[in-house]
Amino acid sequence: MLLRMSNLFLRTLREDPADAEVPSHKLLVRGGFVRRTAPGVYTWLPLGKIVLENVAAVVREEMNRIGAQEVLLPALLPREYYEATGRWTEYGDTLFRLKDRRGADYLLGPTHEELFTLLVKGEYSSYKDFPVILYQIQEKFRDEARPRAGILRGREFHMKDSYSFDLDDEGLRRSYEAHREAYIRIFDRLGLEYVIVKATSGAMGGSASEEFLAIAPSGEDTFVRSTGSDYAANVEAVVTPAPPARPIEGLPEARVHHTPGTPTIESLVDFLNGAGLGRTFTAADTLKNVMVKTRAPGEKDWEIVGIGVPGDREVDMKRLEASLAPAEVALLEEEDFAAHPFLVKGYIGPGALQANKIRYLVDPRVVEGTAWVTGADQADHHVVDLVCGRDFTPDGTIEAAEVRDGDPAPDGSGTLYTARGIEIGHVFQLGRKYTDAFSLDALGPDGKPRRITMGSYGIGVSRVVAAVVEQSHDERGIIWPRQIAPADVHVVGTGKGEQIEVALRIGRELEERGVRVLVDDRKGVSPGVKFTDAELLGIPTGVIVGRGLADGVVELRDRATGERSEVSLDSVVDTVVAIVNG
RNA sequence: CGGGGAGUGGCGCAGCUUGGUUAGCGCGCAUGCUUUGGGAGCAUGAGGCCGCGGGUUCGAAUCCCGCCUCCCCGACCA
Incomplete structure (x- = not known):
């Protein structure tokens, strides 16, 4: 029809x-x-x-x-x-x-x-x-x-x-x-x-x-x-590629420093760099320990878990939840800290966790031989050069840190975006x-x-x-892929002569050849309106029956590419059938 | 649930601060004439409980109170 x-x-x-x-x-x-x-x-x-x-x-x-x-x-x-x-x-x-x-x-x-x-x-x-x-x-x-x-x-x-x-x-x-x-x-x-x-x-x-x-x-x-x-x-x-383990021998001793007023990573880094330690620290040199609690399905009690991630990264709760699923996860609340006085907010380190049998999971980048600045488990104190595998041993790794643009791809092919x-x-x-x-x-x-x-x-x-x-549009409208377009061909009749009659005739002939057709046979509608509508509707192929009709030609248009060409009235049906059949 | 914005003919909007007479504009729609290759022109016309309820006032689209709805961001959700 x-x-x-x-x-x-x-x-x-x-x-x-x-x-x-x-x-x-x-x-x-x-x-x-x-x-x-x-x-x-x-x-x-x-x-x-x-x-x-x-x-x-x-x-x-x-x-x-x-x-x-x-x-x-x-x-x-x-x-x-x-x-x-x-x-x-x-x-x-x-x-x-x-x-x-x-x-x-x-x-x-x-x-x-x-x-x-x-x-x-x-x-x-x-x-x-x-x-x-x-x-x-x-x-x-x-x-x-x-x-x-x-x-x-x-x-x-x-x-x-x-x-x-x-x-x-x-x-x-x-x-x-x-x-x-x-x-x-x-x-x-x-x-x-x-x-x-x-x-x-x-x-x-x-x-x-x-x-x-x-x-x-x-x-x-x-x-x-x-x-x-x-x-x-x-x-x-996303799986974080772990760097190779490094030898522990020769690394400096871990030392506790008095770091007053440094509850955040930013303040800590600023303090360290002003402390005359002979080197420059960045947030990535610090180990941030975020305390959460998890509860396995069907369990009543929560278990407290320490999550260690590089200080320049946030913990991504969705990644953390996915890693711990099907257990529930929640951040520790004030009363949890109150119930566990060895957790010194802002200065939590691996030491207190391990001494108190708290499960401690770290980012895969925390491998043996890496040295970190992290909390010393007392207010206003941090420990520098705390070496993984020497000074602390995590209970495992966990994918909890946020993924950022530029991180290495897990398949080693490049970087992520x-x-x-x-x-x-x-x-x-x-x-x-x-x-x-x-x-x-x-x-x-x-x-x-x-x-x-x-x-x-x-x-x-x-x-x-x-x-x-x-995925398939431009500033003028939709560009339907032919497979799902409302029609294969949009035949537009424009002009006050016999163009509309001819457009309808072409439409009928195309339809007999198995082509799905929409004909713009509106009378008294200006060409601009019809062209604009055709572009909005996005039917892949256009046939314009207009001013060229006097010379026996009609125009073909491709919605996707914008290409236009003229074809004789006699051959338009064959040409369009060929286009539609690909 | 938190934050932001908005409800005025079919669609998009103005008017509201500083109440005032027939509520306005563009698009669309109807009729006629002209126009016909890029959203035409002229003329005439149809179409609105101004989200809902209450209040203030001589008078409320406009001010006040309450409610409802919708949109966007987030939370949530697959």
């Missing part, structure tokens, strides 16, 4: 919406692809709906290719299923909850592990049935504390979620790998620039997990890349958390039940639409 601008349900806006900040939000609204309905909730208008379906179609094809089967579960779910896994409470305020007329609790599905597990349990019970991969493309609901950036982070969004069910770990690994490769094909086909980073599994209790991040400054996830390779990782996953990404896909070896909760077993050939192991895999379909726009 030929899309015609004269009756298309579309209104483009000349100005950016006041509430939009990021390019995808501005352009998708201005181009009439979406309209905001409620905070974080968007209506998809005809052109947007086409794009959304095009993305879904690519996802669907690649999922089917790995043997996944599509189903559709309800979004409206009774509380009981999520009660069984504890997520009714664990999900907290992010869960959309509602009650039916009888007062029974329901929720709008944020993700469907429970339902898929039960679905499989209800149908399958033999080892011969497995493995199986099921998926759906559906609206998900999450009552985000702060929806933002248009459809990049909404409260209702389209997501492809799939779930693999395998008899053993090796099967899970294969299902995971199949998804990973399918995702690579999907995002490649969509023309996205992305990285795959190792994700920290967090509280979900899984093992292997990777995120696909579309690179964009507007992304919410920070990750690091190397200048010398395609290394990419979450900040939490930070970038931002939009999480568009997530693959996750869940394991047996949900199959345990619902006792999903398959009867093995030996007649004994085997607990099924599971993976879950998501793609934010609506978010992908926004991510594509984030």
Whole structure:
């Protein structure tokens, strides 16, 4: 069916919406692809709906290719299923909850592990049935504390979620790998620039997990890349290369100095450099000891732990938490210090920690033979030349220090720099958390039940639409990759003669040849308006039927490159078909 | 939850400090004429409980009190 601008349900806006900040939000609204309905909730208008379906179609094809089967579960779910896994409470305020007329609790599905597990349990019970991969493309609901950036982070969004069910770990690994490769094909086909980073599994209790991040400054996830390779990782996953150990012999003795009024690293460095010690100190020569407490899951008591990092770096709480997961972490409070008088705030050193059996974990840069300025465990005193391996022995290393631009890459390829990404896909070896909760077993050939192991895999379909726009636009508008563009060709008729009729005829002929067409057949609209709209809408190929028609030529335009050329009216259909077929 | 900003036709905004008569501008929309290769011109017109509630006042978009909502940053969340 030929899309015609004269009756298309579309209104483009000349100005950016006041509430939009990021390019995808501005352009998708201005181009009439979406309209905001409620905070974080968007209506998809005809052109947007086409794009959304095009993305879904690519996802669907690649999922089917790995043997996944599509189903559709309800979004409206009774509380009981999520009660069984504890997520009714664990999900907290992010869960959309509602009650039916009888007062029974329901929720709008944020993700469907429970339902898929039960679905499989209800149908399958033999080892011969497995493995199986099921998926759906559906609206998900999450009552985000702060929806933002248009459809990049909404409260209702389209997501492809799939779930693999395998008899053993090796099967899970294969299902995971199949998804990973399918995702690579999907995002490649969509023309996205992305990285795959190792994700920290967090509280979900899984093992292997990777995120696909579309690179964009507007992304919410920070990750690091190397200048010398395609290394990419979450900040939490960055491993600090340890320098080689150094010989201890010949290093100066550790000496305690009176350092009045130096509770901060900065004041300490200033003091030392003014103390006439015959050398210059920097913050990196100091060892900062940050006290935290951790509590393992299910435990009641907190354990105090000392974290030693070079004084020029802050402790990155997210990295620290990831390193200690699944234990909880908190900074020490005043009463904790009060309860442990050997902890002298501002002057804590390894000595007191080890003397009092406090676990002491240090940054990987603190290796044997390195000498440090650190606290001497009494007010206004620091010790200089405290040598690791001689004067103190840490209980281990920990990734807790912040990662900075210019740090060496873990793979030795160059230096790290930070970038931002939009999480568009997530693959996750869940394991047996949900199959345990619902006792999903398959009867093995030996007649004994085997607990099924599971993976879950998501793609934010609506978010992908926004991510594509984030990566593919210019100051004039969107530049859709052909695979998901609302049409292949935008035929614009401009002029007061027969141009519009000719444009429609070209459009119909192209459509008969299998090309997806949008025709601007609006009458009384000036050429400038039509060109501007065409650039905003971002359809890859343009055909302008205008003033050249008198000479039997029309103009071809490439939205991405801006290239223009003239082609005879007789050959335009063949030419465009050739362009579209690549 | 903390900080900042904002609610005025479909969209973007001004007016509010220093209350005053028909609430204004641009875009869009409707009708007519002109115009037609880069967001056209002229003319005429439709469209607004000025977020909600209360108060002050002869009179409130404007001042006061309370509430609600939205946006941005952070916290939180995958």
